[in-house]
Amino acid sequence: MDEETYHPPLPEAPHVYCARCGTSAGTSAPPTWMCAVAQGVRQYFCESCARTHIRAIESRLDPASW
Ligand SMILES: [Zn+2]
Structure with a gap:
């Protein structure tokens, strides 16, 4: 019963989440994800969100960071 609330302590292992749907990719984004x-x-976007929202994602790119 306690397995659902198990949270392993990983202080130095930030997880990658899709910025739109919140899907977790683990500690590193797979090559199919868009950054x-x-x-x-x-921000990272999972494969399905990247395909669906690629134009919106690209339009939000901050030119100052190029
Ligand atoms: Zn997603």
Whole structure:
């Protein structure tokens, strides 16, 4: 019964989450995921969200970070 609330302590292992649907990719984004930088913050999008929202994602790119 306690397995559902199990949270392993990983202080130095940030997880990658899809910025739109919140899907977790583990500690590193797979090559199929899209990475975008918006206002200095790196965001990841899962494969399905990247395909669906690629234009919106690209339009949010922060030119100052190029
Ligand atoms: Zn997603």
